[in-house]
Amino acid sequence: MSSVAVAHHEHHHDTDSIDVFGFWLYILTDCILFASLFATYVVLHHPGAYGPDLKEHISLNYVLVETFALLASNFTFGLAIISMKKNKVQMPLFWLVLTFIFGAIFVGMEVTEFVNLIEEGYSYTTSGAASAFFTLVGTHGLHVSFGLLWILTMIIQIPMFGINQTIKRRMVYLGLFWNFLDIVWIFLFSIVYLMGAM
Amino acid sequence: MGNHVHQPDFGTGEKSLGIYSFGILLCVVLTLIPFWAVMHGTFSRGETLVVIFISALLQFLVQVVCFLRLNxxxxxxxxxxxxxxxxxxxxxxxxxxxxxxxxxxxxxxxx
Structure with a gap:
């Protein structure tokens, strides 16, 4: 009825909204992937599980720095989105580069942690619990790595095309993805690291 | 709120610096609380679990409301x-x- 008139009036924005909704549905299915991995992790980490204890191998200070790196990158991405309102290229670009740096710090720290864990003898082949740990944390890290690749793509595209409707839509996609990864990380550090270190 | 500047939000909600800053502040606090609780170990095991889960849940809500801007x-x-x-x-x-x-x-x- 009245919504038909509105839809007709803002036809372009409306199809964009439907595109974003489609991407949102993808994010939700990704949530289900992570839910399965979380379920596997929690089931395999019951008390008295076979294999070495994760507790002796994790440093909470290190994880706290990782957490803040990801949180900071999430915040600078928000600033990039907000600064796009002025339709100028410089500020969004600046915040995106900062987002990339924080994200890269996160991935770098996680890879270093994995290498150290494997050297200490807590490898993905050690036990079922260790496999679940590497799969869960590794899947998240892989997502962040692809997010970094995407941020890099936007850093190239923004100076090329300027701030237009398409770029704004792509930034909304990327924002949803990047924010989603930080939300998954909340549960990751709570369940894997904090509960693991208790 | 007066939203006179036409900024398409694609159904994800209007982003503003105020809400973002407020959100990030809450997230930092809600991250520090459970880490502090586990690292200093002043609480019992059960209490620490409650602190971890409540902080995680609150931070989840803060991120959904302030960053994702679901509405x-x-x-x-x-x-x-x-x-x-x-x-x-x-x-x-x-x-x-x-x-x-x-x-x-x-x-x-x-x-």
């Missing part, structure tokens, strides 16, 4: 929120269901 303002954003609820339901079935089954299995094998 009921338009038809589109309502669809976003509804599909979000469906995903949370599926999530609970997967995680809760797995734990339920495995706990029952363990219980029945031990007793």
């Amino acid at each position: 009921y303002s338009t038809e589109q954003s309502k669809m976003n929120v509804l599909s979000f609820y469906l995903a949370i339901l599926i999530l609970f079935v997967i995680v809760g269901g797995s734990l339920w089954i495995m706990w029952s299995l363990r219980y029945n094998m031990m007793h």
